[in-house]
Every structure is written in structure tokens, then in C-alpha cells.
Amino acid sequence: MTYAPDLQQVVTEIAEEMRKRPDRGDVATYIPELARADPSKFGLAVIDAQGRVASGGDADEPFSIQSISKVFTLTLALGRIGDRLWRRVGREPSGSTFNSIVQLEYEKGIPRNPFINAGAIAVTDAILSGHKPREVLGDILRFLQFLADDNSITIDEAVAASEQRTGFRNVALANYMKAFGVIENPVDYTLGVYFHHCAIAMSCRQLALAGRFLMHQGRNPSTGFAVVNPERARRINAIMLTCGHYDGSGEFAYRVGLPGKSGVGGGILAIAPGKASIAVWSPGLDPSGNSHLGRIALEKLTHRMGWSVFAG
Structure with missing residues (x-):
């Protein structure tokens, strides 16, 4: 029998791996206030379909969601x-x-x-x-x-x-x-x-909570009421998958396999439909303007949890 990995353990391990990495990307400088971000920061928060929260690193520190x-x-x-x-x-x-x-x-x-x-x-x-x-x-x-x-x-x-x-x-x-x-x-x-x-500021935990309706076919699990209907939730997820990372969207879909939306503040919101709402933050960006370590962390998370939308 194959047992599912413990989510909190996986998140903790990934946060520690990211903390040790020397390659952190470059913070955005064209918005002067964002240039002050600390590239050593890394946060990850995951909320699963049962409402359980797993977090690691600086998951409760607000950042500019952009x-x-x-x-x-x-x-x-x-x-x-x-x-x-x-x-x-x-x-x-x-x-x-x-x-x-x-x-x-x-x-x-x-x-x-x-x-x-x-x-x-x-x-x-x-x-x-x-x-x-x-x-x-x-x-x-x-x-x-x-x-x-x-x-x-x-x-x-x-x-x-x-x-x-x-x-x-x-x-x-x-x-x-x-x-x-x-x-x-x-x-x-x-x-x-x-x-x-x-310029709204949110933590990884807050952002993952806000994204839950896209995991739950448009419903807010806190209230049980629909934010959008299931078809619209699917379509928003589809646009996130194909367009959410600008000219790096294909690479993100290839490596992470989830709908996601990035911001130049270093955050990424990713959705595993029916499974999890995920937020990651690391201010250093890759050449496409997406979080360098954020994408790497999400690739590791989806691989270890088997959450890609392309999984069989």
C-alpha cells in the first residue's frame, strides 16, 4: 500500500531547501519600493481540500501581491x-x-x-x-x-x-x-x-485562503456559498494556466503543471483543483519577472504530492 506524504513535512522540507539555496534571482527595481525587498525571504503556505493548513518559512509575513x-x-x-x-x-x-x-x-x-x-x-x-x-x-x-x-x-x-x-x-x-x-x-x-x-499586501497564508474558491469549483468553503459558478472557476483556472506567468507561462505549466498567477513582488498563487490552494513568496525574480525560488518550490511540491493537473 502507498501512503500519501505528510503535507506539513513536505512543506517544511521545501522551505528549508529554499532557505539554503544561493540562487535567489533579482528583486524588482523598476518600482523603487519593491527594490527594498529582502531576497533572503521565503514563505510557503498550502491549504488542502479539507481546510488543513501547512506552512513554512516566512508564510505569515505580508508582501506586495502585485x-x-x-x-x-x-x-x-x-x-x-x-x-x-x-x-x-x-x-x-x-x-x-x-x-x-x-x-x-x-x-x-x-x-x-x-x-x-x-x-x-x-x-x-x-x-x-x-x-x-x-x-x-x-x-x-x-x-x-x-x-x-x-x-x-x-x-x-x-x-x-x-x-x-x-x-x-x-x-x-x-x-x-x-x-x-x-x-x-x-x-x-x-x-x-x-x-x-x-499594492495590496498579503501573506502566503492569507493569499492561499483567498484562492480556495478556485480549488473548490467556485465555492468559498468558509461559507459554502458560490463565489462564481463551477464553469467560471474552471475558465479562470484555464487562463491562469496559459497566461499567468507572462512569457514564462509555458515553462511554468511544463515544470509545475498547475494554474498559477505570479506578481513582481515575488509571490505566486497556484491552484491544484480539488486538492489545494498554494501561495509561495520569494522576492527574487527570474528574467520573465516571476519568482525564481517560488517556481522551483512549486515544482518540488507538485512532484512530491502528485498534484499536477496533467497527472494520470
């Missing part, structure tokens, strides 16, 4: 306007860097997917329509607090201000989409909400 917030803004936008969202943003892998403007010009202002910067700005604009920026930002923050069952989750205002001071490329992307009518609201309003939701 583009991981795009999973939750996509969920909100689909809830508000449904499949009409896909008239303004595509669902295809980009094959380009997360802040590329070349592809946007070629495709007449329609972003390739909701997880590159242009696509996430368009999604943010869709949520904003008919509302005030402060109201929408409050909705996004409360949504994450609700999913994680934790009202202590906040926005790191220093990171948000740092992004607003230096986000010239995002300003260019938004104005370019505005010229094609993809952005409907004032650009400053849309970007203000975008910069602030990217």
Missing part, C-alpha cells in the same frame, strides 16, 4: 459584466513581456489577456464603470478580505505611491487603449485603482 491581484479583479469583472468583458480583452497567451506596448499596437488596442498589464488595466476599467474609484478600490479590498476571512488585509500606500510616481509605461498603455475606446473612464481614475489594487 499582479496576483489580477485574478481577483478578473473574478469581480466577470461577476459584474459577464462575458461582455471579452469584447475588451482577449484570452490568449502573450509571448511578450508583461508591460509590452508593441502587441497592443498590432492588435488595435485590445490586450491579449487579462493578466498582462494592459489587460488588467482594461479589466480594472470595466469594474470602475459607473462607480467612483474609492468605492471600487474598497470593493476589491473587501472581496479579498472576505475570501481570506481576514479584515486585516490592507493596501501598502508606500508601494502604491511608488508605482504612481514611476508607472510611465502603464500610463502609456492606458492612454493607447483610451485612443481605441477600450478604456472608457478617465485614465487617471482607472490607473489610480489599478496601482492601488496591485
Whole structure:
């Protein structure tokens, strides 16, 4: 008889292995506040289908989730306007860097997917329509607090201000989409909400809790109520698998085999449907802008636990 490995033991072992590794990647420097991150940090939290939590390293230390917030803004936008969202943003892998403007010009202002910067700005604009920026930002923050069952989750205002001071490329992307009518609201309003939701700070534990609905076919296990229907949960997971790591998405799918979404703060949210919600954090990035040790740790975790969506 084959016994399943003990999850906490596996997580503890991986956290210790990552702590000892000298290859840690490079922290993001184009957002000055993120350049202050300590590359020695590593955290991992896993919540299984029974609600058991396994954690290791710096799993309870908040970090800037950055583009991981795009999973939750996509969920909100689909809830508000449904499949009409896909008239303004595509669902295809980009094959380009997360802040590329070349592809946007070629495709007449329609972003390739909701997880590159242009696509996430368009999604943010869709949520904003008919509302005030402060109201929408409050909705996004409360949504994450609700999913994680934790009202202590906040926005790191220093990171948000740092992004607003230096986000010239995002300003260019938004104005370019505005010229094609993809952005409907004032650009400053849309970007203000975008910069602030990217600056939400969460720990690995909080992030893994927030991702549970994607493990449970759209249901929040804390309440039993549906956040999204099962079909929409599957589709969000599909976009995470194909687009969640920018031009490194194929490599992540090949090595980890799970839907995932990375952020330049060094975090990754990964979903093993029906099995686990996983969050990992290590600030050093690879050349594609994804957590270097985070991806390695997830590859080890899925191999040891047999959690790849491609497993037989």
C-alpha cells in the first residue's frame, strides 16, 4: 500500500531547501519600493481540500501581491459584466513581456489577456464603470478580505505611491487603449485603482485562503456559498494556466503543471483543483519577472504530492 506524504513535512522540507539555496534571482527595481525587498525571504503556505493548513518559512509575513491581484479583479469583472468583458480583452497567451506596448499596437488596442498589464488595466476599467474609484478600490479590498476571512488585509500606500510616481509605461498603455475606446473612464481614475489594487499586501497564508474558491469549483468553503459558478472557476483556472506567468507561462505549466498567477513582488498563487490552494513568496525574480525560488518550490511540491493537473 502507498501512503500519501505528510503535507506539513513536505512543506517544511521545501522551505528549508529554499532557505539554503544561493540562487535567489533579482528583486524588482523598476518600482523603487519593491527594490527594498529582502531576497533572503521565503514563505510557503498550502491549504488542502479539507481546510488543513501547512506552512513554512516566512508564510505569515505580508508582501506586495502585485499582479496576483489580477485574478481577483478578473473574478469581480466577470461577476459584474459577464462575458461582455471579452469584447475588451482577449484570452490568449502573450509571448511578450508583461508591460509590452508593441502587441497592443498590432492588435488595435485590445490586450491579449487579462493578466498582462494592459489587460488588467482594461479589466480594472470595466469594474470602475459607473462607480467612483474609492468605492471600487474598497470593493476589491473587501472581496479579498472576505475570501481570506481576514479584515486585516490592507493596501501598502508606500508601494502604491511608488508605482504612481514611476508607472510611465502603464500610463502609456492606458492612454493607447483610451485612443481605441477600450478604456472608457478617465485614465487617471482607472490607473489610480489599478496601482492601488496591485499594492495590496498579503501573506502566503492569507493569499492561499483567498484562492480556495478556485480549488473548490467556485465555492468559498468558509461559507459554502458560490463565489462564481463551477464553469467560471474552471475558465479562470484555464487562463491562469496559459497566461499567468507572462512569457514564462509555458515553462511554468511544463515544470509545475498547475494554474498559477505570479506578481513582481515575488509571490505566486497556484491552484491544484480539488486538492489545494498554494501561495509561495520569494522576492527574487527570474528574467520573465516571476519568482525564481517560488517556481522551483512549486515544482518540488507538485512532484512530491502528485498534484499536477496533467497527472494520470
